Amino acid sequence: MTSQQKVLLLVGSPKASQSSSDSLGTYLMEQMASKGLETEKIRIHPSVRSEEGLEKLFAACDSADILILTFPLYVDCLPAPVIKAFECVARHWKAAGERKKKMFLAICNSGFPESSQNETALAICRQFARETGLDWAGGLALGGGGAIGGQPLKSRGRMVKRVMTALDMTATALADGQPAPQKAVDLMAKGMFPSWLYTFMGDLGMKMSARKYGAQKRLRDKPYREGNAKAS
């Protein structure tokens, strides 16, 4: 008799609410749960700030059969607390010695329209899997992730149809012990909008947000330029 498979969702966004990383991960976990898998979710940022949080993170990672990480692209890679989690979990597993086999899948969403800008971040996740002996189940890259706005995917309508299909396919594969299929990777990479529309809406949204703070005329300020560093 096989015991119920456990899936752990690790959310790597600093946002406690309205996180697009959380939206993507939560939808995927719902699909996994519907296939009879046991699911758990942990937010990385608060976890790595205390010993207690780290212990809970270690215990959850130890007991999981499938680890799924969702995170936003930060400066071409992962947010610092996610790297810290990698460092701590790797040290924990090295000290603990033998452990059961696990699969690891990563989902990276970025504020750039091109999903290809997420490739380095996903390569780092794959390297983490390689160095810690996890079975790499693939990386899903989504461009223009900000358009999800941290809302549940099911509330975002046709815009996220391809994204949901990619996650549906991924859930089916993972539940069967298989990595994410290439078709799911390709579908996710297609994104939600044409690039020109995403950047137009992004620039407009930034101006509107700045207006709320009375900062719309200062968006190109240069507060740190001292004017005394010479070009060499």
Next chain:
Amino acid sequence: MKAMVMDGFESGGGTAQAVYKAVEDELKSCGCEIESFRLRDLTIADCAGDFLCWMKTPGTCVVDDDNRKIARTMVNSDLHVVLTHITFGCYSSTLKKALDHLVQNINPFFRKFQGEVHHEPRYDRYPRYLAVGVLPQSDKESERIFQTLVHRNSINMYTPAYKAGVLYEHQSPDEMRQRIRGYLGEVGVRQ
């Protein structure tokens, strides 16, 4: 020439100390004025991802801690050097925590640059970038990822020149120093 050094090692002994000393000595011998940040001793909050440094206080993080001094020093330097252990092809979390805040030094608006969409530069010039990563021993994949990461950062940070150098813990201080001298030469800093 003004050089800024971000020491992103998690602790200060052994290799970290040797690498830092070698970089400092080489920069001094090139006549650089050095400002160093030992990141493990500084107070830097995690980037909250709220973009308030773009839309509320443009160009300045709303959190008033050491991240602001680092960001200010960066845009007023001619050379930006970062030192780190390479973790899974990436920077250490200690270094990355500070680098995450450098988004305040670019503008929110999108533009096409080198065939991709990137954010506009906020300043008219940025420093050259040298990232020195340390590994216990050679790991081709880890090194490839690190070099790609530094290349990607150089695009987003509009650096006029960049180099990703990799050192190994078993190398002697003299060997490290020679390599660092070469890296500095590659970003245009020479004795």
